[in-house]
Amino acid sequence: MNAPLGYPDDVFTLEGHAAGEGGLDLRALLRLLWRARVKMIAGGLVGLILALAHIVSLQPTYTASATVLFTPEIRKLGHVDTMVAQPPDDGVRNQVEILRSATLLTRVVERLKPAERAELTGPAGGVSLFDWKVLVPWPLLVNLGLVATGTDGEEAQKRKARTVLRRDLRLRPLPESRVIDILYTARDPALAATIANLVAEEYIVAQLDAKFAATRRAALWLSERIDELEAEVSQSEGAVNDYRASLADRTGQTTPALKQQLEVVNAEAAEVAARRAAAEIRHRRAVAAMEEGDALAFLREFQNSRQIAEARAKERELLADRAALSRLVAPGNERLRLIDSRIEAVRHEIEREAGRTLEALADEVAVAEAAEVELSQAAVALEEKLAAQSQAEVKLRLLEQEAAASRMIFETFLARLKETSQQEKAETADAVVLSPAEAPHFADGAPAARIALFGLIGGAIAGLGVAVALERVHHTFRSIDTLEEATGITVIGRLPTAPGVEGREGLLAYLLDKPNSSLAEAMRGLRTNLLFARRDVPPKVVMVTSTAPAEGKSSVALLLAVTATRLGKKVVVVDCDLRRPALNAFFGGRARRTAGLNGILAGRASLDATLYADDDTGITVLATRLEEGAVANAADALSSERFAATVAELARRFDLVVLDAPPLLPVSDARIIAPHADATLYCVRWDATPRESVADGLRGLGRVHTRIAGLVVTMIEPDRAASFGVGSGGLFRPASDPYCED
Known part of the structure; x- marks a missing residue:
């Protein structure tokens, strides 16, 4: 998976999520739900509280029900009815639309007299605490002249009442039948029953009106058609007589x-x-x-x-x-x-x-x-x-x-007109009221339970949405698979935080005192992956770098050196950061007694005079002493032959040389040091280093043909990382502080 000679500029796909994250990953989904559990619980509680507040603010409502049966009459009107417009009669759905029609509701409103019923011009189901109209100080706005002082006219009240009726009216057709339940909900039980009954009555009246109107339309149409047919009969019979006379004149014989x-x-x-x-x-x-x-x-x-x-x-x-x-x-x-x-x-x-x-x-x-x-x-x-x-x-x-045909049609239409005239006198509605509505004695309770349930579920969904939104806008690496797929480089080290460690000196002591800790196990795994990846030619000079400061690269360099000494190797750690050296902090300032790398590069000290052998860890340190005088141009100093000769001499004397290089993005020093290393470890801080920054850093190393051995994920928080699929056999333990500050 690694590419030892660097990478082209287009190898990275760090847009949102890594490339290859397509399809549904059930484990990833479950981990997302686990990570979002706190937000979902909090959202559900907030939604439930708001729903309960809304329920408390509502006034009790009552639902009355009237039942009608739709029984369409089967008419034998013959082929003439296909030419006459008849009222819609093709199912219960059409009847439901008739019951919801504005014409029918307008008739109901006119019979109710909305000016005398305040409930019809106000909000349905009671006033809620969340109704913005209740919170507006209307008298103050009227006194300031910001709103009109006039009241709604009669037509406006009717429109508002019709809107309330349509909103609170429910129609429930019974399956596989022609029965329709008319339900209306109101704060006044008597009003609910009155409106349900009025809707049923007006529905039957509308049925009769529609039939009368259809019959009158049919009669009018038949009368007009009879006049036309009479003229056609007269014309056709006259044509027969004229042709018969002309035929007799032409032939003279029969x-x-x-x-x-x-x-x-x-x-x-x-x-x-x-x-x-x-x-x-x-x-x-x-x-x-x-x-x-x-x-x-x-x-x-x-x-x-x-x-x-x-x-x-x-x-x-x-x-x-x-x-x-x-x-x-x-x-x-x-x-x-x-x-x-x-x-x-x-x-x-x-x-x-x-x-x-x-x-x-x-x-x-x-x-x-x-x-x-x-x-x-x-x-x-x-x-x-x-x-x-x-x-x-x-x-x-x-x-x-x-x-003869014209006369037959004329006689048929004439007979149908007589039937239609008689039919208008015997019209009956196609619906009957099976059971009228009665004023309910008990208030509705189901809406309160539904509102509470919807509030709880809606709040939980909102919490999940917030968690998903945060996941989508996140620009760091939390998953090892995502990091590997995005960069194309294998992660060979996963380093957790050290619990209870403060400062860099304490980190080194933690590693020495607890050789069986998860951090020590992780470092041994990193050492094995690095030194034994190629048994024939193991790397002697290893550069450790990162994208930006405070990503744990100096800690990785020092701990790698300490772990390598456990194999009996002679190891030296070189602090190559001439601007912000970090290795001195791990040894309590003991390494500052030497002249340091900047002394060698300035020509003021020899290699033997700058090396510091630490008895506690068994490693040798080549630190940097800024108090001896900062290097005028760090990039030029690291590009010098003295630095190359120093690295070569260290590789000759020691089994492993670990170069602690500066971060990549702030300065170009790491790209100058990289050609002197046999392998490079690239440190990425877990859930901290931006993806775009990692891409830029790796591109920079690719341009100088760096041999990248692998990636090291640092400062992993085990509790949080487990939900993102990052783990190491249960070796990670809870921790609150990172193990280094560089």
Whole structure:
């Protein structure tokens, strides 16, 4: 955790609390509560006393209670009610707000006549000793002209009374029910009961007024809507009649007539088509018979022709005559040729008559086709006319439906208006008074207990707040963990105060006389941590410094040297403070007999002549004698080669050299001495050295690459330190005086 070569300027986080103190530390919280116990007890007692004084000053109050039941009526108003504004009816909470409303309380105030009731215009619950209005000398201020002499008007009294009512009125809905308790507290029990009952009565009156107002609003709205609907019905029915008249003018016929005509035309067209088909069949058969020749005799169309029948009869006679003649005469006879020519003429006549019949059949087909086309066109025209007529009638039906809907809505609203008119006469309130309030016989006692409890708890919390505020604004180190986290350096020594010790000489005697004391144990722990941290190269020259004077650095230097001699080491302590030397005070002035370090640096004495060997402690001391003449410039003297040579010679002669350096912030001497030391002990006085000062001192040492072995917390007060988590296995004992003054 240590950094032996110094520290950059940004290594410290000494803002308020140390870095890393995040989250909830239960032990730290308990220690804080233990430290704040006196303040919490004192605050609780003060709060309790003030609460009791307040309770004594209060006049007794009485609470009256009235109970109402909210029973909303289920109305079947239909869809029309969604368009009509109805009074709020969605739960007990709304009823509580109605009971607290300014309108209802104003009605109660008007019935109470606040001018005749002084309690309604004064403070609620009695006059307290802590009411500033009671303490103000109003008559004196009036005589001096500083306040107006007029009294409150009627409206002002009503406003004040309404404020008092709202403040002293309590509403308590019962869970999972529609029951509401109306409670009012006053100094006069009769007044409390009167106000509770008046609030309940005015609440029911307000319910009825709201219903009447809603019914009147609904009736007015329905009347306006009926007028609009009547105009809409008249307009829609007029549109139907106008469109029906225009439709009759355009078509001249109705849809059924057009449909009947279309049926007749379609029937005639079917008949004509059948005739055309039959004519086509006869025509095709006649054409085929003409092509075959002999088939003419078998077709009915040809058989029905008189000319063809006569010609065929004549042909048969000629064929019979020829057959008879051919038996009588030789072939080629003139008479045979004549008969053949006559037969040929008859046949030509048959063909001519068959052709005329075929033409008649073709004409019949053509006539049928023409009639079919004419009827088809007539049917298409009728269908188009019928389609147009149907579209017009669809629009007519829509207009008729719209007119019917408007009339239905009009009739519905008209019926609802009649119902609303009748409903206004039968309105009842949605709430009933279950139990009216009665004047209470006993005064309220619960508020006094609550005030006392709140005073006690509030005072304790205030005491805790003061303790926490003092903790937050504290700028010293009380916790070892906080010091280590803030600096990044390990604390290797925790030195308690010595009980009953006065002066520095007494401190040295205390350590020698009580080797098992907590101070001696702490010094042995410091010695072990310092000398045995690195067994291979233990430090020979150790500098002890601090942030400011009076932090115990000289005591630490001397006691460390004394403790080190118990290991059989030769130890020398050098007082390097050429301005305010301190080691002489520990030996009763015996060390002043030598010339001191300032004599060596001034060139007036040798090293052997300045060393003082103390027989009681076994250490050697190189003190400083100001009476021999102060050094003109201490920083220059400590920077000299003589000082470096002196330290080197001491390191050669002794096993351990302890340099008692001046504090860091007042002078720069410690930073000059630090390069000559193998390790540095930095002393921090517990709950005294400011955090910012420690940061500045360590930065100064870091700039000269000081080898800091660790921190030493001095002058720990065991009783107080235990609550901050600072301890050493129970070795600390109560003490009242610090063990040194440097």
